[in-house]
Amino acid sequence: MLLRCLGIIGLVWLGLGQALAEPIGAQLYQRNCAACHGATGTGGIGVPLALPSFQASISDDYVRQTIRLGRSGRVMPAFTQLQPNEVDAIVHFVRAWNKQPAIVYSSAPIKGDPVHGSQLFEHYCIACHGANAEGSKGTGVTFSRPRELAIMAPALHNPGFLASASDAMIKATLMNGREGTPMVSFLKRGLKEKDINDLVSYVRSLEKQPLPASAKVLQVESPVIVRDSPYDLKTTVENVKQAVSNNNFFYGRVQTLEYGFTAPEKENPKQVIVYFCNISLLNQVLAVDPRVGMFLPCRITIFEQDGKVKVMSVNPKVLSALFNNAELNPLCDQMTQSYTAIIEEATL
Amino acid sequence: MNKLIRYLGLAALLLSLSLPVMAEGLLMARTDNQFPEAMTLLQSAISARGYKITRLQEVNENLAKRDFKSDMYRVVYFGKLEEVRAVTASYPELIPFLPLNITIFAEGDQAILVASHPKMLEQFFPDPKLKPIFDHWETDILAILDELRAAK
Numbered sequence: 001m002l003l004r005c006l007g008i009i010g011l012v013w014l015g016l017g018q019a020l021a022e023p024i025g026a027q028l029y030q031r032n033c034a035a036c037h038g039a040t041g042t043g044g045i046g047v048p049l050a051l052p053s054f055q056a057s058i059s060d061d062y063v064r065q066t067i068r069l070g071r072s073g074r075v076m077p078a079f080t081q082l083q084p085n086e087v088d089a090i091v092h093f094v095r096a097w098n099k100q101p102a103i104v105y106s107s108a109p110i111k112g113d114p115v116h117g118s119q120l121f122e123h124y125c126i127a128c129h130g131a132n133a134e135g136s137k138g139t140g141v142t143f144s145r146p147r148e149l150a151i152m153a154p155a156l157h158n159p160g161f162l163a164s165a166s167d168a169m170i171k172a173t174l175m176n177g178r179e180g181t182p183m184v185s186f187l188k189r190g191l192k193e194k195d196i197n198d199l200v201s202y203v204r205s206l207e208k209q210p211l212p213a214s215a216k217v218l219q220v221e222s223p224v225i226v227r228d229s230p231y232d233l234k235t236t237v238e239n240v241k242q243a244v245s246n247n248n249f250f251y252g253r254v255q256t257l258e259y260g261f262t263a264p265e266k267e268n269p270k271q272v273i274v275y276f277c278n279i280s281l282l283n284q285v286l287a288v289d290p291r292v293g294m295f296l297p298c299r300i301t302i303f304e305q306d307g308k309v310k311v312m313s314v315n316p317k318v319l320s321a322l323f324n325n326a327e328l329n330p331l332c333d334q335m336t337q338s339y340t341a342i343i344e345e346a347t348l
Numbered sequence: 349m350n351k352l353i354r355y356l357g358l359a360a361l362l363l364s365l366s367l368p369v370m371a372e373g374l375l376m377a378r379t380d381n382q383f384p385e386a387m388t389l390l391q392s393a394i395s396a397r398g399y400k401i402t403r404l405q406e407v408n409e410n411l412a413k414r415d416f417k418s419d420m421y422r423v424v425y426f427g428k429l430e431e432v433r434a435v436t437a438s439y440p441e442l443i444p445f446l447p448l449n450i451t452i453f454a455e456g457d458q459a460i461l462v463a464s465h466p467k468m469l470e471q472f473f474p475d476p477k478l479k480p481i482f483d484h485w486e487t488d489i490l491a492i493l494d495e496l497r498a499a500k
Contacts, residue, residue: 034497258432261447286411
């Protein structure tokens with residue numbers, strides 16, 4: 001009797017889990033994925049997950065690993081905070097778009113000649129995937145701006161990709177291509193299965209090579225750049241305004257932190273923000289990643305506390321990791337140098 | 349027996365829904381509303397939670413002045429005066445990250461919203477005294493984005 005009860009509970013539990021997975025998966029997908037991949041998987045910033053040829057060539061495990069590991073430096077974050085059952089619910093939801101029989105790829109390595117594979121890669125693949133397999137530029141984050149390709153070629157030389165895609169999956173993609181994307185079948189382009197094995201072997205060998213710049217995000221010791229000012233607050237603010245102009249930015253406005261919160265006479269005059277901009281640089285940054293707007297316009301804070309004046313700003317290097325976008329790295333470096341130069345000039 | 353199954357089912361459902369959900373670093377949402385409607389909804393959702401909108405940064409207009417093309421793009425700054433005063437009096441290093449803001453821009457017939465996750469601030473400023481306020485900002489920003497996401 002007890003065994004029968006437990007059996008029934010187990011079956012109901014399994015059925016209930018299955019029934020619940022979809023609505024919970026849908027909810028989790030909408031919250032975590034839809035902004036980039038579209039509510040119905042049509043893509044945008046991220047890969048069009050509902051694309052039939054994409055769905056037909058991936059496995060559940062590829063999706064699971066991708067959610068868990070992300071793509072370092074390539075915008076797709078690693079969702080390490082999601083619980084395993086939440087990841088599974090998202091996988092279940094996403095894989096419901098697949099109308100073909102689900103594929104389970106072998107995890108066995110494919111033997112090939114990576115040296116020959118490298119030569120083939122140079123001939124056939126670098127136009128889209130880049131000379132170092134770092135993926136095409138743009139990472140998809142171009143939103144409403146013109147796009148060169150409907151789908152950005154993925155970064156193959158990325159730890160997240162290499163840990164998610166088995167050799168067998170890479171081989172199947174090379175053999176069959178992906179209809180609706182620029183990825184064509186390399187059998188149709190005249191390669192033999194042995195050549196494709198060599199290509200797979202080369203892609204796998206990337207695991208042993210140093211990370212390309214496209215997979216690196218900048219690390220910071222401190223989220224803010226801070227310097228003490230030997231001047232009083234008013235003089236320091238004027239110094240910052242002058243330093244801003246001296247460093248090829250135009251000074252926009254000076255406001256207290258409390259601007260807009262209360263009547264001007266009630267604002268705390270000891271927390272002052274100098275806003276400034278370089279429109280050309282702004283355009284450049286937004287073209288790389290429009291989400292960066294949340295840290296714009298540029299601003300430097302001057303505040304007085306206990307008779308001491310300090311000047312500080314956000315360390316722009318934090319943006320690289322925050323947006324997980326390695327294409328921001330050179331601009332973050334440049335901005336960090338500019339902010340530091342302005343702050344040091346103002347406090348000299 | 350039926351009761352037991354019902355309780356177990358309910359427990360499983362509650363457990364699943366109460367587990368923490370967090371996108372890394374950023375909070376993002378796509379709303380199925382055109383930019384002007386989304387902008388109105390956003391301001392309303394922010395105000396409904398007791399925040400004051402202190403500034404609307406018109407990014408696309410500033411770009412257009414220099415002949416750079418951009419779709420509709422705003423940064424909405426908001427906060428609560430007493431909170432801002434209290435937190436920056438003890439932690440002035442937070443000033444560069446305040447007021448809170450949500451970026452909104454058009455994506456075709458839809459709009460995308462982006463905010464930095466308060467968990468990011470928690471990583472930068474790990475003082476336990478700050479955790480309640482970061483948690484409260486997280487709850488509110490998530491609710492604002494959920495509201496926009498659900499609005500048709």
